[in-house]
Amino acid sequence: MLLKALFVLLLGLSVQFVFKTLLMMDINKRVYNHRPGECRKVEGPSQGSEDFEVIDEKRIAFISSGVVYLPNSQSDVTWKGEIYLYDLTKRTYKAELIPILNLEDEEGFYPHGLSHWVMNDGTIRLFVVVHSKTFKHSVVILDYDDRKQHLNHVKTIRDDTFIRPNDIVATGENSFLLSNDGGAQTELGNMWEVISGFYRGGIVYFDGNKSHYLMENHVANGISLSRDGNTLFVSHINQETIGVYSWNQEKISLKKISEIETLTGCDNFYIDKDNHMWTGCHPVTKDVLAHFGNRSDPYLYGPSQVLRITFSKGFEKAEMVEVLADDGRLVSASTIAFPFDDGKQVLIGTVGRHPVHCDVAVPLSLY
Amino acid sequence: MLKIILVAFLAFLVQYSFKVLLTLDVHKRTYNHRPGPCRKIEGVVNGSEDITISYEKNLAFITSGLVFLHSESSKTENNGEMFVYDLSQRTYKAERIPVKNLEDSEFLPHGISHWVLKDGTVRLFVVVHSKDFKHSIVILDYDEKNRVLNHVRTIRDDKFVRPNDVLATGENSFFVSNDGGCHSNIGNILEIATGFHKGSLVHYDGKNSHYLLENTATNGIILSNDKKTLYVSFIYEETIGVFDWNVGKQEIREVSKIETLTACDNFHVDEDDNLWSACHPVLKDAAKHLGNHKNKDLHSPTQVLRFKFSEDRKFAEIVEVFSDEGRFTSAGAVATSFDNGKQMLIGTVFRDVTHCDINISLDF
Numbered sequence: 090m091l092l093k094a095l096f097v098l099l100l101g102l103s104v105q106f107v108f109k110t111l112l113m114m115d116i117n118k119r120v121y122n123h124r125p126g127e128c129r130k131v132e133g134p135s136q137g138s139e140d141f142e143v144i145d146e147k148r149i150a151f152i153s154s155g156v157v158y159l160p161n162s163q164s165d166v167t168w169k170g171e172i173y174l175y176d177l178t179k180r181t182y183k184a185e186l187i188p189i190l191n192l193e194d195e196e197g198f199y200p201h202g203l204s205h206w207v208m209n210d211g212t213i214r215l216f217v218v219v220h221s222k223t224f225k226h227s228v229v230i231l232d233y234d235d236r237k238q239h240l241n242h243v244k245t246i247r248d249d250t251f252i253r254p255n256d257i258v259a260t261g262e263n264s265f266l267l268s269n270d271g272g273a274q275t276e277l278g279n280m281w282e283v284i285s286g287f288y289r290g291g292i293v294y295f296d297g298n299k300s301h302y303l304m305e306n307h308v309a310n311g312i313s314l315s316r317d318g319n320t321l322f323v324s325h326i327n328q329e330t331i332g333v334y335s336w337n338q339e340k341i342s343l344k345k346i347s348e349i350e351t352l353t354g355c356d357n358f359y360i361d362k363d364n365h366m367w368t369g370c371h372p373v374t375k376d377v378l379a380h381f382g383n384r385s386d387p388y389l390y391g392p393s394q395v396l397r398i399t400f401s402k403g404f405e406k407a408e409m410v411e412v413l414a415d416d417g418r419l420v421s422a423s424t425i426a427f428p429f430d431d432g433k434q435v436l437i438g439t440v441g442r443h444p445v446h447c448d449v450a451v452p453l454s455l456y
Numbered sequence: 457m458l459k460i461i462l463v464a465f466l467a468f469l470v471q472y473s474f475k476v477l478l479t480l481d482v483h484k485r486t487y488n489h490r491p492g493p494c495r496k497i498e499g500v501v502n503g504s505e506d507i508t509i510s511y512e513k514n515l516a517f518i519t520s521g522l523v524f525l526h527s528e529s530s531k532t533e534n535n536g537e538m539f540v541y542d543l544s545q546r547t548y549k550a551e552r553i554p555v556k557n558l559e560d561s562e563f564l565p566h567g568i569s570h571w572v573l574k575d576g577t578v579r580l581f582v583v584v585h586s587k588d589f590k591h592s593i594v595i596l597d598y599d600e601k602n603r604v605l606n607h608v609r610t611i612r613d614d615k616f617v618r619p620n621d622v623l624a625t626g627e628n629s630f631f632v633s634n635d636g637g638c639h640s641n642i643g644n645i646l647e648i649a650t651g652f653h654k655g656s657l658v659h660y661d662g663k664n665s666h667y668l669l670e671n672t673a674t675n676g677i678i679l680s681n682d683k684k685t686l687y688v689s690f691i692y693e694e695t696i697g698v699f700d701w702n703v704g705k706q707e708i709r710e711v712s713k714i715e716t717l718t719a720c721d722n723f724h725v726d727e728d729d730n731l732w733s734a735c736h737p738v739l740k741d742a743a744k745h746l747g748n749h750k751n752k753d754l755h756s757p758t759q760v761l762r763f764k765f766s767e768d769r770k771f772a773e774i775v776e777v778f779s780d781e782g783r784f785t786s787a788g789a790v791a792t793s794f795d796n797g798k799q800m801l802i803g804t805v806f807r808d809v810t811h812c813d814i815n816i817s818l819d820f
Binding site: 104108112115116117118119121122123124125126127128352394396408409410411412414419450451452455456 | 470474477478481482483484485487488489490491492493717759761773774775776777779783784815816817820
């Protein structure tokens with residue numbers, strides 16, 4: 090009797106689990122194409138543009154290209170890891186490859202998340218999450234030489250707490266917040282982590298000397314600070330939500346304020362000067378998996394969705410405007426976007442392909 | 457033996473509930489975006505379920521005051537109305553036009569179509585329900601000078617089982633789409649839930665009516681500009697059927713079926729032969745609002761899609777022109793473009809009309 094009841098319970102749980110997994114894969118969803126204006130691909134970063142770092146003062150954007158993620162073996166990584174620069178004042182539709190000098194490991198530089206800090210003397214210091222071909226992780230600090238247009242290696246930091254780093258936010262000349270998007274180091278392990286829901290990622294704070302765990306057993310993908318530095322936005326991408334936290338740097342404490350359900354997998358964030366959050370999302374999980382699993386195949390692509398999110402004062406609610414949606418033929422697997430030229434243009438980044446530069450000819454403040 | 461049947465039945469039930477939840481669009485939502493500045497049109501408040509555009513006269517005719525099914529919530533004190541909107545000027549105000557000499561005093565219009573007579577008169581074909589949900593097709597001629605609609609003829613037919621849309625094929629002939637068979641709320645829900653639809657597609661040739669499709673739920677219907685292709689919305693299947701229409705033989709032949717994964721309502725064909733439709737992207741939200749439309753706090757998302765068909769009509773490029781959670785445009789049922797694709801009107805099942813500019817290119 091008890092055995093039968095247990096069996097029925099287990100069956101019920103499995104059915105509910107299968108259903109939830111199918112929903113998470115977005116089985117009943119598709120994307121309908123639309124653009125905010127004329128769009129063109131940006132030449133240069135053909136292997137990806139997973140994250141951007143915008144330097145408002147200089148009106149340039151750094152682009153991290155060629156991300157490596159859970160490779161099955163070294164030989165899978167057939168591309169180079171590079172950093173590009175895009176001039177936002179000219180319509181070149183071409184990004185410049187920036188040489189990086191004096192790296193500790195030239196062959197093992199595959200950049201992921203980016204952030205920057207402006208030094209006292211005005212130098213732009215880049216913070217880069219880096220993976221090697223064998224998926225070993227580090228944070229690399231580079232100073233940008235404006236005149237010679239190259240990046241100089243300052244320091245490479247490795248730490249046990251950089252379990253599987255994804256994004257980074259600079260909080261000082263030598264300190265930063267770092268997000269771990271999970272714990273597994275193999276594709277299979279990651280699949281188990283995602284399906285079971287037992288996430289082993291989280292957020293870490295490196296104060297210049299040592300690391301502190303701020304959040305554990307979570308999935309944390311893109312992270313960004315509000316312009317006043319008091320609020321941290323975290324992408325809980327697998328749960329299709331954005332977590333909003335108050336950040337106290339002195340006390341090194343993170344406290345949850347709210348969680349916004351987006352019903353789509355938003356990757357990285359950019360907070361504009363009007364406090365709107367811009368993000369690139371993956372709206373249909375099942376359609377992007379093939380592309381993620383086989384990045385070298387140029388015939389595969391994944392759908393994209395660019396959202397501009399406006400939070401209410403207390404962050405309990407958010408208005409969402411869809412700036413662009415694409416089945417992947419123009420923009421494949423978008424991760425990030427930001428507006429420039431007073432909101433009249435937008436640049437969109439993707440996991441494994443070219444960035445796309447669009448004009449914005451439609452109103453975005455609708456309510 | 458009994459155990460096996462029980463297990464099989466349980467498995468069927470589980471699979472069915474899963475399908476129902478997916479069809480209701482759980483775990484789906486809409487995100488807002490517009491192709492340009494949009495404004496509401498004054499004058500129309502009780503719905504604008506269908507719109508037909510006469511490009512020749514630069515006018516849009518709008519039906520207002522829909523009644524659906526014979527239920528308490530449908531009982532309305534108001535009569536339905538017809539509106540005309542001048543597309544050549546940006547008045548953002550629709551004009552109510554009187555309908556003269558109707559046979560029945562109760563006039564609650566639904567789908568609409570038009571045909572231009574040899575002398576240039578615009579002849580309107582309107583699906584009309586009475587307050588207790590009896591049906592007819594009413595033919596009205598538009599008197600441009602006096603701005604009035606004159607009753608020509610009211611046609612009743614056994615085959616107009618539960619008409620939704622009408623489509624003119626000549627001065628006196630037309631298609632009628634029946635969106636189901638049942639006249640009660642419960643009956644309708646059963647029809648949808650079981651998939652045993654009792655709707656149909658009918659053609660009236662001026663004297664007699666013929667069934668062209670049966671046991672299916674058809675909603676919006678429209679012809680291509682050359683009148684040779686018929687588009688039919690199979691709203692519950694979330695597909696659009698494309699048919700060859702042979703007016704001489706009064707026959708249709710299926711060419712293709714486009715899967716949209718959204719419930720498209722009424723249609724419009726623009727100057728370039730693109731198909732436009734307003735669709736209900738999240739069915740659970742649509743059901744709530746449409747089932748209780750007097751409640752002003754409820755609304756339902758709107759999605760406007762433009763379809764550009766390939767030469768062989770087997771494939772269509774779909775562009776989402778407009779999307780709204782429902783707070784601005786609720787339960788859009790029809791979208792009509794004009795001014796060569798630079799402007800658009802969106803009609804809604806139970807609310808007002810939205811007039812948008814389209815400041816972006818939709819061809820890419």
